[in-house]
Amino acid sequence: MAAATVGREDVQTRLAALRDDVLAGRGGALVLAGARGMGRTTLLDALPACGSVRFATLTGVAAESGLPWAGLQRLCASAGIAPDTVADVSLRGTALHQRLAERGPVLCLVDDAHLLDAESLDVLAFVARRCARSPVGVVLTTMPATPAVDRLAGLEVVRLEPLTHDESWRLVAARVAAPVAAELVETAGGNPSDLLELADALTAAQAAGRQPPPRSLPADGRGRGAVIRACRGLSDAARALVLRAACADPAETAGSACLLAADPVLAEAQRSGLVCVTSAGIRAASPALAATVYAAASDTERREAHDTLAATLDPQRHRASREWHRACADGRTDVADRIAAAADDNPETSALAWHRAARLTPPGAVRAERLRLAARRYWTEGRVGPARRLLWQAREHAPPGPTAGRVLVAAGEIELRDGTPEVAAHQLMLAAESLPADEAADAFLLAAEARRTAADGCGYAETASRAAATDTLVATHLSGMAAMFTRDHAGAATALRRVLDEAGGDVSGALCAAEAAMTLGRPTLAHDRAAAAVARARVGDQPTLLPTALFQFSLTSALLDRPHAAVEASGEGVALAVASGQRNTAAELDVLAGLAHVSLGDRDAALAHVASAQERIDRAGLRRAAAVADWVRACADLLDDRPADAFRRLAALFVPGAGRSPVQVAAIPQLVESAIRCDESDSARRALERYETWAESTGTGVWLALAYRCRALLADDPQAAEAWFRRAIELQRSGGMTLELARTELAYARALRRQRRNREARAVLRDALRLADDAGAGYWAAQIRAELRAAGDRAEQAASTSTENLTPQQERIVRLVVDGRTNREVAERLGLSRRTVEHHLRNIFVRLGVRSRVELVAVVADPPPRDV
Structure with a gap:
């Protein structure tokens, strides 16, 4: 699968299914709606041919959007059919559908349908609505929130949403260092085309993480040109609104009047794909778009945008933001200290304020410290990308000594939590060399925590x-x-x-x-x-x-x-x-x-x-x-x-x-149990000696009880085993244990049953059942009930064949087994793995007190009478 289609697998599957339907004479239509760079064209290009299906292709061109029938003429040429000359949409659409069907199977792939002339689009929509049960299919792609979407009413629409963080990561993780990938993912805002352009434009130093990656789209890339054209195509009011959104941070404009606009202006800006409208307000579609729009604006446009923001922001909540925008509007750079003084007034914009103060601070230790403070606050907000980026910048400005050490500590902590712990450990050790005690x-x-995380x-x-x-x-x-x-x-x-x-x-x-x-x-x-x-x-x-x-x-x-x-x-x-x-x-x-x-x-x-x-x-x-x-x-x-x-x-x-080593000691009780059950008693004894040494050194009842239970399981002498079990039960009971006590009592009862001491076993098991039920441990309660039945408990024997306590999934499996289905057939029918079906069947056998599928069928088909 091409890297550019990562995160679009479901759409690719849908397109392939439509192509196959066309081949089978069933036809169909689909509309892909997505903003610039969301992969509309890539998905059409990636659709592979199949059998005798022909592709008729058409791409909308803005220069011909005002020429009636221009798009339809080009589609007919691609399909190898003569265009009709009738002016009526329905007659022309009927004729086109008939001619395509005669040439079929044919799939029409229409990209950028929103740029087609209205007449051609109406005919294509007419055909698309009538493709069912014919060897014709139509796929149209369009920008969302455009008039074209209304003309395509009645067709199935698949919306191409921004990629998730994980999908974006998969797209670039193999190309660049992990910290750089994280920064690019945040900058692109889920736009796959922008993300790939940003990754391709990195220098070697940027790709390795030695220099900060770019924020705006590459000057020679398709994305930047498209963004600039979209901006220039807006009215003055809509362009000013988009620029204000690019100048402002969402944290400072939430609930503010600074980005308000008349409905037509807002709608125009939204249709451009350059801004998003959310419940919190208006914001740039991504940090990359914001930086690109800002860079493309003139000095006068930028100053007007900043001046508007400074005038409308709340002077109490946004003192630092007002200082920043006023300085940008006036062309001043001497307000860094004033912004820093107000940076922590508003926790929601503290990171942004420290960052802006740093930008206006001359190179050196003070700038490095302000960048570090901004990064720490971005990190507190969970914004790892900006935090990493600012720490990269801080390292360039920090002189050797404590300031550089503090920057490295901040970078090392982020690396520990969201990077590679082994790298974090070395960063933090290096930082310690420059810091006071x-x-x-x-x-x-923190370095020690990184070592433990890496089990070093x-x-x-x-x-x-x-x-x-x-x-x-x-x-x-x-x-x-x-x-x-x-x-x-x-x-x-x-x-x-x-x-x-x-x-x-x-x-x-x-x-x-x-x-x-x-x-x-x-x-x-x-x-x-x-x-x-x-x-x-x-x-x-x-x-x-x-x-x-x-x-x-x-x-x-x-x-x-x-x-x-x-x-x-x-x-x-x-x-x-x-x-x-x-x-x-x-x-x-x-x-x-x-x-x-x-x-x-x-x-x-x-x-x-x-x-x-x-x-x-x-x-x-x-x-x-x-x-x-x-x-x-x-x-x-x-x-x-x-x-x-x-x-x-x-x-x-x-x-x-x-x-x-982190779990070696803690896992020994399970190692002992598994070793005993597969005849590896010597291994179990060696492991238990180590566990006992540790447990005895602590003197803790919780762990000593587990050691005693293991001793009981290993004991060859029944009397010695019983003594160990009793010691374990006593410690667990006095320590307030619930589930572990129930498991110890279950093991003890099994040992009693092997000695044919069923009455004593039943008494122990009833207490264990109460504990397991109290703990909400259904699996262990079922195990204990099965042991109670085996020990001769009449109440459990009477209830054992009832299917009332099975889960809905277990009941479905029982019905299929009774119908004679194999485990593989049950798995296929229910969409499960065979191992999952086998796991469910084991639990069903335990709950119903049966040992095989034959017994299960007999019990369900002819259950014994219940006591009334």
Whole structure:
């Protein structure tokens, strides 16, 4: 597929279907409506020929739009038929349709239909409405909001909307460095043609990210010429409105009267495609169009636009903006300090004000600092592209020393959250060399986070070692965490206890305290500190840390056996991270949500979250998230009764040098379970020894209980196993565990059943069922009910064959199975994968207490009587 059609796959499919309909004699018509550069022409050019279908092509020409029948004459020439001379539209349309059908199958591809003469367009519309059940088809493309759209009434219209961020990224990501791609995507505003022109115009330095990319369309490109022609074709009033929109930022004009205009003027400007009208007001269609329109205007036009904006903006809310526009109108450059003084008056325009103050500031350290402040505020708003661009500019002006270091810290944090963590770590380490001790410590803390995100244990240790020179609490924290990673539990405990005692009250301090508490085996305190970090990030001046705080809150919730809270926090965190341009953080939160879902037994939701994050994990090298994703997949394998697959996945996390250390210890209980179920007990014992060492060093009941459950599963002696189970249950009950306690009781009951102690097993299982139901864990409740039936529970046996508790999807699968369909046929009928059907059938067997498709058919066809 051509790069230029990225994001238009559904339209290509629709065009191909229409072509095939024409070949089959069914005919049809379609209108593609999209603004300049949205791919109308590209889609027609990309439509491949098929069989005997002929293409008759026509492109509207503005110079002939006033010549009656000019367009129709050219179409007939392309189709190889003689034009008619009758003046009546219906008679001429009927004759054209008949002649095309005789030459058919033929598909008419009419580009820029809005530029055709009215008579030709009316005839083509007449033909298009009558193509059904004939070997003729018509595709017309047009600009939206033009008179041509009204003439095409009654035809199916497909609107070519701006590309999404991800679609735009796919278009240019392979051509340029990732930060440059992000900037180009924002500049183009979803216009694929503009995006490709901007990418093609980059110099080598710009493509590599060493210099800022251009903001306006290339001088020799088709886009710039089209924009200028569109501007010149407007009335004076409409052109002035478009220029004001180009001069203004949407944040400063929302709700303002500065872009108001009479309805005809507004409609004219909108038809040009140069502005967009939204609920918030009028704005330029994209930053690239705004810069291009502004560059093409005369000095007089620009000054008039700025003067109008300065006169109409609210003097209280927009003090900095008024100073800027007044300075531009008067040609002054001496107001930078006044704009800077008012920059933080209005949070909605603070970034813009600092940016403008920087533009009017002479080169040097002050300009670099103002650019950095503007970038920080754009970053706070989630506008990653402008933030990166301004930091590039700041680096050019920052002298060596603290100013340059602060610029690098800001760039490194963005790289950590939305770029490549390995690159971020080096940026932040370099920044620390130029900063005072306290600021250097903050840079080292971010660098350490980048190392952990990339699962780089050696890099983390190096970061901790270099941070020691700052002699700060951050240095103590990093040394304690590094000691824990090297299994120096005593050294880690000493350092991390100090962190807990002395951590500050800001978001970063709360996050450090949460991490320290978790590592020391105090999960309840860790959860409390994570909650404090969330609260402080919501109301403080560090909103960019809120997704990270929610990550920590979700993690501690999951480890405290609160999966629903973990799911909710992760979901909020993903939404915030995406909105604030933190795609790496969003991916990490997504896999954490998957971990919470899989603990509830919700395999499909868990794997969906992992799949959602996988592309970002691969692109950015998020090896910590990759490890958690593999952990989730292994847990899903266990739910699907594929312990060998789970064991292989988990064992891979322990390969030396695999960079998977972040989850190695935490995943050991699942490794032990999978190893036991596929006769790898020796491997399970070796792994469990490591887990026990860690759990005992923390003295934490939550983790000791999991170790005891693993010991019970491994024990050959039934009495020893029972003793381990009881110890685990006691710890989990006293620790307020719910779902993990239910799972331990389920495992214990199975051991009792193997000893034919069914009565005791039933008592344990009834408590486990209550816990699983309370936790909203349907999968585990079904497992426990199945075990209760096997243990002879009469109430469960009586209810086991009822289909009332099946989900609608499960009921559909049951009906198809009873009708004799194979799993493959069921999958095709319902649009599912075979693996998904097999997963559903396993759950159905458990719920109905059957062991095969034969038993399922028998039970559903002839259910036993129910007690009344």
